[in-house]
Every structure is written in C-alpha cells, then in structure tokens.
Amino acid sequence: MHSQHPVKDEKTNDALGMHSDQDDTGRGSIVVHDGLSRSLAQGHLMMMAIGGVIGPGYSMGMGAGLSSTGPAGLLICFAVVGGLLWLVMQCLGELGSFIAVSGSFTHYTTRFVDPAVGFALGWNYFFLWAGIIMAEYNNLGLVLTYWDTAMPRWGWILIFWVVFMLFALLGVWAYGEAEFWLALFKVIAIAIFFICAILISTGVIGGQKVGFRYYHHPGAFADGVKGVFKIFVFAALQYSGTKMIGLTAGESRNPSRDIPKAVKSIIWRIVLIFxxxxxxxxxxxxxxxxxxxxxxxxxxxxxxxLAFSRVGATAGAHAVNAIILLSIFSAVNSAVYVGSRTLYGLAQEGAAPRILLHTMQNGSPIVALVVFHGIGFLSLLNLSSGAGMVYTWIISMTGVATFITWASICLCHLRVRKAMRLQQIPDSILPYRSGIWPWGTYLGLGVSLFFIFFQGWTSFAPWDLQAFFMNYIIVVVFMLLAAIWKVVKRTQWVRLETADLVSGRRTWMM
Structure with a gap:
C-alpha cells in the first residue's frame, strides 16, 4: 500500500477503522478507533517521561543494586544502560509521533515485522509490567515495615489495592493529572535529597565529614566485573517505565508535538535523576x-x-520514608495504567480474550484493569519467601523482558524506514526525525541483543541452575510464544513493499 497521498475520503477512513477528532490545536486528525480516550496533554507526557518510575522501585531497589556491585559499578551500569535507552527512545519517538496507535511498539511489530513476533512481544511486555506491579507492591510492604503498626503487611497491601483500583477507574485524564503533580513532587524531593547528601557528606548534618570515604572502604566495587553484569537487568527494570511514552501515543492529543518533546527530556532524566x-x-x-x-x-x-538514619537524623529518615510512601501512588498508578493498556492492545490484536476490550463510558478498559491489577496480589509471596529473594527473581525476569522490548523497537524502526524507502515516501514527512539514524538504530539493536543473551553469563561460571532460569526463562517463553503463534495462525513475515503506512497517521502530517 502506497501511503504518500492524503486520505480524504470518509468511506476510506471508515474502511481503515478511523475517525476524525479535534486535538488541542484545533486541527482535525485521523486516528485508529480503539475506544480509548485521548486526554493526555503535553505536560502530562513530559512529566511521565521525567518521573514515571521514580517510585519505590527507584528508592528501594537502589539498595539491591548498591549491595550487589558497589558505588562505581552501579554508576557504570546505569550509564551504559542509560546510553542504550537514549538510542531506543530516539527510535520510539520517531515511530510514535509518525504512527500514533494504542499498543505502540507491540502494534508496530505485528504490522511491520511478523504477527507472531508481535504476539510474543505483546505478552513479553505484559510479563514485564506484571513483574513491575509485583515489585512495587513488594516495595510497599518494605516501606511500611519502617514503622511499627498493628496492621500486618498484607492488610496494608489490600487497602492500597482497593484505593489504586478505584482511582484507575476515573480514566486517563485523572491518571495524567495525578502523574503530573506527583512526578513534579518527586523531582523536587530528589533535588532536596541531593542538597542533604552534600550536607551529610560535608558534616553539616550529622557532624561527621564523610566525603568519598565509602569509595575507599568498603570500596568502589562489591564483586568486580561479575557484580556489574549481575545488575544490568536491574538497571533495565528501573529505566523500563520510560517506554510508556510510546504506549500512550494513541491517547495523546497531539503525538507529533508531544512525544518528541517528551523523548528529548529523557537525557535529563538519565543524567540528573538516575x-x-x-x-x-x-x-x-x-x-x-x-x-x-x-x-x-x-x-x-x-x-x-539509611542516608539519614546512619548520621542520627531520624526526623529526616521518617520524612524520606513518607515521601517514598507517597511515591508508591504514582508508581502503582503508572503500572496499572500501562499494564492494563497492554492487555487491551493484545485483545485488539486478537492475541487475548475479547472480553478485555470492554470499556467504561470514560474510556477506561475496566476488565483489563481488574485482571492486570489483580496480579499485584502475587507480591504476597514475599511473606513466605522473603522480600529480597522475590525482588531478585522479579528484577531478573523483567529486566530481560525490557531488553527484548528495546530490541524490537529498534528493529521496527529499521523496518519502517525501509518500508518508506521501498514505497518512495520521503523521510521529510516524519514529524520527528531521529538524529541517530541509521547507525544509532543498529547499535541499539545490537547492544540490546547482546544483553539478552550474555547478561546472564555469570550463571555459567560456576553453573547455577536457579540463576540460569532467572536470566533466561523469559527468552525461552518469548521464543515459544512466537513459534506457537506462527504455527497456529500461519503468519507470514511482513512484506515492506505493501506494509500499511497509513493507519494511525494524523491528517495534517500527510
């Protein structure tokens, strides 16, 4: 299908499953009719990009990373994975602003690679967010243990589950508004911590100069190179929420303007926040x-x-723990939103039961919300297995799932660009052109594939069966899902000469 000409006929629009909307600029738009509300404004997406996953995973999980690899190792790991994330987000920004659909990169994979790979990727991304929602509730229990309360940990989890569920039913606009203000609050809180850390290090708080003592004793690395490799998947998990910008493209009022601006802010999040x-x-x-x-x-x-409690500043420790508790609302709010939309997108593609397509009047996918949010109860496993062991399994599996998702985004970018060339569509039509094309896209794909298959090498020397399963079970599941769907549905590799480059584009872009 050649797509260099505008779609002007209403019957043609209906045949493509599209309808015309007005965005906040007052211009008409052609959008895929997916039943979801388009209420996310530029400010919503910007703050989602900056503060989307600064929650208990960031504030609690950093302890796991620090204890595993040491301060220098943690910095190196996050710098490397952050560089990879920047490459991936450049690809996703170009795709999301060009073709704005619900489901984003899972949809692109089905449309430009192979429906079998899209099916496997969709469920892979679902598994990723299922792990995140369990991790966040696991962190919720850990945060609450700082205070002695009569309520058991599982009781608090039940209470918060009901509160988050009720809020999710308010719709995407409420989600966007909550994320904007909570993300702003978290960014301010982190800036205050930076100042307090300087005061602690210089002895103004606590009365004892610390400086860079901990880089010398106990040291900069906890377990050398092996320790660094162990937490690449951890870093990927912490960065994983950034991709929600692409997933929410279909619910943005003006993706050609909003998504590029949100993507450009990623570098500041990597450098300043992480x-x-x-x-x-x-x-x-x-x-x-x-x-x-x-x-x-x-x-x-x-x-x-601990930064405050170690120097006897108990008031600061209580304040920080309260801030972390508040950030849980944002973290779970984001996980429920993205996870439920992932399920909804799978149902749209015919890869999940159609009952998941049922929405409320405000556009909230009620069935998908309940099903996905119910997975959070699996975090109660930590009551018997231990919070640390549960968290280790979660970050290993979801981190690998993140690398698989990043590889697929880069692959889709390559495929879409090639389809445009074959269909003689100039890249000047793109509302946002990635500055990394083409070598940055190839590098992003190659590094993502490297981490998928080699980040778990520590399980081979010496052989550790449990570590092997933690690092590679998601890879095996992904391949099995793709193979099964290809056999059952007899899918074909998409021919780029006839690939659909029309659906999901806005009229002022064509």
Whole structure:
C-alpha cells in the first residue's frame, strides 16, 4: 500500500477503522478507533517521561543494586544502560509521533515485522509490567515495615489495592493529572535529597565529614566485573517505565508535538535523576550496610532513608520514608495504567480474550484493569519467601523482558524506514526525525541483543541452575510464544513493499 497521498475520503477512513477528532490545536486528525480516550496533554507526557518510575522501585531497589556491585559499578551500569535507552527512545519517538496507535511498539511489530513476533512481544511486555506491579507492591510492604503498626503487611497491601483500583477507574485524564503533580513532587524531593547528601557528606548534618570515604572502604566495587553484569537487568527494570511514552501515543492529543518533546527530556532524566541519584546516594551509604535490600533480606530499608538514619537524623529518615510512601501512588498508578493498556492492545490484536476490550463510558478498559491489577496480589509471596529473594527473581525476569522490548523497537524502526524507502515516501514527512539514524538504530539493536543473551553469563561460571532460569526463562517463553503463534495462525513475515503506512497517521502530517 502506497501511503504518500492524503486520505480524504470518509468511506476510506471508515474502511481503515478511523475517525476524525479535534486535538488541542484545533486541527482535525485521523486516528485508529480503539475506544480509548485521548486526554493526555503535553505536560502530562513530559512529566511521565521525567518521573514515571521514580517510585519505590527507584528508592528501594537502589539498595539491591548498591549491595550487589558497589558505588562505581552501579554508576557504570546505569550509564551504559542509560546510553542504550537514549538510542531506543530516539527510535520510539520517531515511530510514535509518525504512527500514533494504542499498543505502540507491540502494534508496530505485528504490522511491520511478523504477527507472531508481535504476539510474543505483546505478552513479553505484559510479563514485564506484571513483574513491575509485583515489585512495587513488594516495595510497599518494605516501606511500611519502617514503622511499627498493628496492621500486618498484607492488610496494608489490600487497602492500597482497593484505593489504586478505584482511582484507575476515573480514566486517563485523572491518571495524567495525578502523574503530573506527583512526578513534579518527586523531582523536587530528589533535588532536596541531593542538597542533604552534600550536607551529610560535608558534616553539616550529622557532624561527621564523610566525603568519598565509602569509595575507599568498603570500596568502589562489591564483586568486580561479575557484580556489574549481575545488575544490568536491574538497571533495565528501573529505566523500563520510560517506554510508556510510546504506549500512550494513541491517547495523546497531539503525538507529533508531544512525544518528541517528551523523548528529548529523557537525557535529563538519565543524567540528573538516575546518575545524580546514584552518585549522591553512594557518598552517604556504603554497599555493605546490612540494612540494604539483598537476596537474603526478609525486610530492608531504603538507602535514601539509611542516608539519614546512619548520621542520627531520624526526623529526616521518617520524612524520606513518607515521601517514598507517597511515591508508591504514582508508581502503582503508572503500572496499572500501562499494564492494563497492554492487555487491551493484545485483545485488539486478537492475541487475548475479547472480553478485555470492554470499556467504561470514560474510556477506561475496566476488565483489563481488574485482571492486570489483580496480579499485584502475587507480591504476597514475599511473606513466605522473603522480600529480597522475590525482588531478585522479579528484577531478573523483567529486566530481560525490557531488553527484548528495546530490541524490537529498534528493529521496527529499521523496518519502517525501509518500508518508506521501498514505497518512495520521503523521510521529510516524519514529524520527528531521529538524529541517530541509521547507525544509532543498529547499535541499539545490537547492544540490546547482546544483553539478552550474555547478561546472564555469570550463571555459567560456576553453573547455577536457579540463576540460569532467572536470566533466561523469559527468552525461552518469548521464543515459544512466537513459534506457537506462527504455527497456529500461519503468519507470514511482513512484506515492506505493501506494509500499511497509513493507519494511525494524523491528517495534517500527510
């Protein structure tokens, strides 16, 4: 299908399953009719990009990363994976602003690669967010253990589950507004922590100069190169929420304007929030602090809380823990939103039961919301297995799922560009052109594939069956899902000469 000409006929629009909307610029738009509300404005997407996953995973999980690899190792790991993320988001920004559909990269994979691969990727992304929702509820229990309460941990999880479920039913506009203000609050809180970390390190808070003592003793690395490789998947999990910008493209009022701006802010999130947070954390807490989250932990404290409690600033520790608790609302809010939309997108593609397509009047996919959010209850497994062991399994599996998703985004970028060339469509039609094309896309694909297959090499030397399953079970499941769907549905590799480059594009772009 050649798509260089505008679609002007209403019958043609109906045949493509499209209808015309007005965005916030007042211009008409052709959008895929998916039943979801388009209420996300530019400010919503911008703050989602900056603060989308600064929650208990960031504030609690950093303890697991610090204890596994040490301060220098943690910085190196997040810098490398952050660089890869920047490449991937450049690809996704170009795709999302060009073809704005619900389901984003899972839809692109089905449309431009192979429906079998799209099916496997959709479920892979669902598994990723299922792991995230379990991790966040696991972190919720850990945060609450800092205070002695009569309510057991599972009781708090039940209460929060009901609250989050009720809020999710308010619709995408409420989600966007909540994310905007909560993300802004979290960014301000992190900036305050940076200042406090400097005061702690210089002795203004606590009365004892710390400086860079912990880089010398206990040291900059906890387990050398092996320790760094162990947490690449952890870093991928912490960065994983950034891709929600692409997933929400179909619910943006003006994706050709909003998504590029959100993508451009990613570099600041990587440098300031993650690398800055790790640096200031590493000068206040040593990696061998027994209260950090590790594999054998039944309970643990946030390293941001430990930074204050170690110098006797108990008021600051309580304040930070309260801020972390508040950030849980944003983290779970984001996970429920993205996970439910992933299920909804799978149902649209025929890869999940159609009952998941049922929506409320405000556009909220009610069935998908309930089904996905119910997975959060699996976090209660930590009551018997230990919070550290549950968290280790979650980050291993979801981190690998993140690398698979990143590889698919880069592959889709290559395929769409090739389809445009074969159909003689100039790249000048793109509302946002990635500055990394083409070598940055190839590099992003290659590095993602490297991490998929080699990040778990530590399980081979010496042989560790449990570690092997943690690192590679998602890869096996992905391949099996793709193979089964290809055999059952007899799918074909998409021919780029006739690939659909029309559906999902807005009229002012064509």
């Amino acid at each position: 690398l800055g947070g790790i640096f200031f954390l590493s000068i206040t807490v040593p990696f061998n602090d027994p209260n950090l989250l590790g594999k054998t932990s039944k309970t643990a404290s946030s390293p941001f809380v």
